[in-house]
Amino acid sequence: xxxxxxxxxLLLVCVAMFAIATVLSFIxxxxxxxxxxxxxxxIRATLLSERxxxxxNLVDMGGRTLAKMSPDEMKKxxxxxxxxxxxYLWIQDFNNFMILHPDPRLDNKDGSGITDPNGVAIIKExxxxxxxxxxxxxxxxxxxxxxxxxVPKISYAKTIPGTSWIVGTGVxxxxxxxxxxxxxxxxxxxxxTTIGQYLAISLLLSLLLLxxxxxxVSRYITGPLTAISNSIKTFDxxxxxxxxxxxxxxxxxxxxxxxxxxxxxxxxxxxxSTVTEKINTNANVIASSVDQQSGFSSQLSSSVMEISSTMxxxxxxxxxxxxxxxxxxxxxxxxxxxxKRGAEEVEGLSARINDIYGMITDDMNEIIDLGKKSKExxxxxxxxxxxxxxxxxxxxxxxxxxxxxxxxGKRFGVVAVEIRRLAxxxxxxxAEIERKITEIQDSVNRLVMSSEKSSLLTREGQEFAINTVxxxxxxxxxxxxxxxxxxxxxxxxxxxxxxSSQVVLALKDIEQGIHAATASIHDSNKVTDELASLSExxxxxxxxxxLSPATPPQDPG
Amino acid sequence: xxxxxxxxxxxxxxxxxxxxxxxxFGCHSSQILEISDYNNHDxxxxxxxxxxxxxxxxxxxxxTVITVKTENAGYQRVVIDRMEAITEFSLSRMVPVxxxxxxxxxxNGIWGVLLRHNQLTLLVDICRMLKKG
Numbered sequence: 001x002x003x004x005x006x007x008x009x010l011l012l013v014c015v016a017m018f019a020i021a022t023v024l025s026f027i028x029x030x031x032x033x034x035x036x037x038x039x040x041x042x043i044r045a046t047l048l049s050e051r052x053x054x055x056x057n058l059v060d061m062g063g064r065t066l067a068k069m070s071p072d073e074m075k076k077x078x079x080x081x082x083x084x085x086x087x088y089l090w091i092q093d094f095n096n097f098m099i100l101h102p103d104p105r106l107d108n109k110d111g112s113g114i115t116d117p118n119g120v121a122i123i124k125e126x127x128x129x130x131x132x133x134x135x136x137x138x139x140x141x142x143x144x145x146x147x148x149x150x151v152p153k154i155s156y157a158k159t160i161p162g163t164s165w166i167v168g169t170g171v172x173x174x175x176x177x178x179x180x181x182x183x184x185x186x187x188x189x190x191x192x193t194t195i196g197q198y199l200a201i202s203l204l205l206s207l208l209l210l211x212x213x214x215x216x217v218s219r220y221i222t223g224p225l226t227a228i229s230n231s232i233k234t235f236d237x238x239x240x241x242x243x244x245x246x247x248x249x250x251x252x253x254x255x256x257x258x259x260x261x262x263x264x265x266x267x268x269x270x271x272x273s274t275v276t277e278k279i280n281t282n283a284n285v286i287a288s289s290v291d292q293q294s295g296f297s298s299q300l301s302s303s304v305m306e307i308s309s310t311m312x313x314x315x316x317x318x319x320x321x322x323x324x325x326x327x328x329x330x331x332x333x334x335x336x337x338x339x340k341r342g343a344e345e346v347e348g349l350s351a352r353i354n355d356i357y358g359m360i361t362d363d364m365n366e367i368i369d370l371g372k373k374s375k376e377x378x379x380x381x382x383x384x385x386x387x388x389x390x391x392x393x394x395x396x397x398x399x400x401x402x403x404x405x406x407x408x409g410k411r412f413g414v415v416a417v418e419i420r421r422l423a424x425x426x427x428x429x430x431a432e433i434e435r436k437i438t439e440i441q442d443s444v445n446r447l448v449m450s451s452e453k454s455s456l457l458t459r460e461g462q463e464f465a466i467n468t469v470x471x472x473x474x475x476x477x478x479x480x481x482x483x484x485x486x487x488x489x490x491x492x493x494x495x496x497x498x499x500s501s502q503v504v505l506a507l508k509d510i511e512q513g514i515h516a517a518t519a520s521i522h523d524s525n526k527v528t529d530e531l532a533s534l535s536e537x538x539x540x541x542x543x544x545x546x547l548s549p550a551t552p553p554q555d556p557g
Numbered sequence: 558x559x560x561x562x563x564x565x566x567x568x569x570x571x572x573x574x575x576x577x578x579x580x581x582f583g584c585h586s587s588q589i590l591e592i593s594d595y596n597n598h599d600x601x602x603x604x605x606x607x608x609x610x611x612x613x614x615x616x617x618x619x620x621t622v623i624t625v626k627t628e629n630a631g632y633q634r635v636v637i638d639r640m641e642a643i644t645e646f647s648l649s650r651m652v653p654v655x656x657x658x659x660x661x662x663x664x665n666g667i668w669g670v671l672l673r674h675n676q677l678t679l680l681v682d683i684c685r686m687l688k689k690g
Binding site for chain 2: 389390393396397399400403404413417
């Protein structure tokens with residue numbers, strides 16, 4: 001059913017107002033009716049009470065009057081006691097015998113069988129009331145005088161004091177019902193008027209309330225809802241829209257929630273945009289990486305193939321090594337024998353070097369002695385030099401003496417000069433000899449140093465020879481170890497050959513694994529391309545959303 | 558002795574030639590009594606460089622002691638360096654005192670300059686040097 005919210009609300013308000021008006025009208029009408037009935041009942045009761053009081057006064061007055069009389073006088077007086085247009089008194093006894101009654105059909109007759117149309121035994125009931133209470137009222141229907149139509153009537157009867165008679169009288173109360181009917185007609189008129197007024201007022205109030213409701217609904221419900229509806233209708237993936245929130249009610253909260261939802265959606269789309277960019281970038285990186293892996297895998301495959309080939313060559317080489325290692329073992333045995341012979345030869349060489357060392361030591365001692373002797377010559381030369389100096393000094397003094405002697409000392413002076421020159425010559429000669437001796441001593445020193453160096457070298461050569469012998473002896477054990485090691489190498493090489501064969505098999509398995517990995521990488525490449533395509537589609541979808549440029553993209557991480 | 562042969566003139570000088578440091582000196586042989594070796598245990602010695610007012614002490618390569626006659630028939634031992642010769646020279650070989658030394662001639666006992674082997678030999682009066690010192 002295509003009914004707008006405004007119409008629904010208005011309809012709901014109308015129904016509510018109608019229901020309220022109906023209930024209020026029903027309550028009001030019910031109240032009016034209840035009050036009318038109470039009013040009718042009150043009128044009826046008032047009229048009936050007046051009649052009863054009237055009857056009671058008449059009977060009391062008649063009873064008191066008749067009580068003082070004889071029975072005959074009672075009949076006579078009672079027969080004449082009339083009131084109103086048709087009012088009278090009757091007398092009966094407790095045996096339901098009508099002693100006096102203006103209607104000859106009843107007078108002086110048994111009234112036990114007198115009943116009204118409703119079956120009320122009138123005389124019996126009055127007798128019963130008086131016997132039990134001394135007096136009492138009784139309602140029944142009775143003919144009006146001059147008419148055979150029975151109408152409602154009320155009678156009051158009372159025992160005449162001091163007698164066994166009962167005096168009573170009654171009045172018709174059909175006029176009371178007529179008055180009550182009139183009053184009921186008035187009340188019905190008032191009721192209709194009141195209902196009309198209520199309806200008019202309800203209608204006016206309903207219209208007024210409807211107008212107010214229309215205004216309020218338009219302003220606070222349908223208006224904002226229309227704004228929200230228009231915003232959603234014209235959404236077009238624009239996440240920058242904002243619905244104006246003017247209230248804090250449900251509609252305002254709906255607008256606020258819508259704005260909050262749009263803001264969250266904005267943040268989510270921003271994040272999705274960022275993530276999409278990253279996914280796209282990462283997809284490209286993964287694609288590049290997968291390409292690289294593919295290249296690496298190809299290189300690895302070729303490398304493994306090369307390794308397999310190399311390992312096969314290695315296995316072949318190991319076979320050759322095993323073959324040659326046996327030759328090494330034989331050669332090591334031969335080397336052991338040769339090393340032993342070499343050690344013996346070096347021992348002989350060491351003995352020769354020892355002899356040379358002794359000879360060098362002797363030569364060096366001779367040279368040292370020569371140096372010492374040259375130093376002794378030096379001392380002699382010093383002595384000669386001193387003598388020459390003394391001679392020179394003496395020659396000077398002689399020349400001095402010759403000079404002081406004058407002409408006689410001239411010849412002596414010449415001799416003194418010659419002696420001095422001779423002394424100078426000796427000094428010069430001794431100086432030359434000293435230089436030569438110094439040169440000899442230098443040569444001796446150099447020779448000693450050279451001999452010491454030769455001795456040292458010879459000693460070192462001897463030590464080297466000893467060390468060589470030691471090394472050769474150690475080599476003997478080393479060569480033995482080498483031979484053993486060569487045997488071990490031969491054995492190990494055979495094991496290595498077996499192991500390399502196993503490695504070749506393992507490398508073939510690896511090669512198959514690499515082929516499988518290459519196929520997997522190709523699959524990954526396809527998936528990565530698909531991922532890149534999907535991320536591109538996602539980015540295209542995200543770009544359909546209009547985002548606020550001021551909103552920074554949030555990092556999802 | 559070429560120098561004696563050369564000096565055959567009338568006026569002749571009989572000189573003891575010696576060195577102190579790098580300088581050549583000469584004194585009249587008549588002032589010298591004796592020549593002896595230097596012994597560093599001697600304590601009555603006068604050093605020539607002190608008498609000649611050297612600024613700083615020169616190195617003596619071969620110190621020799623000369624015994625110089627003084628006044629009152631006394632003597633004084635003076636240390637000189639290496640002796641070169643005792644010989645005669647003609648006065649004609651003397652040259653004027655250089656202007657640089659002229660002011661010191663009397664103070665330091667220098668009384669003449671002799672040209673010998675293209676070297677200047679200062680002639681000193683050791684007696685006067687001892688008297689002054």
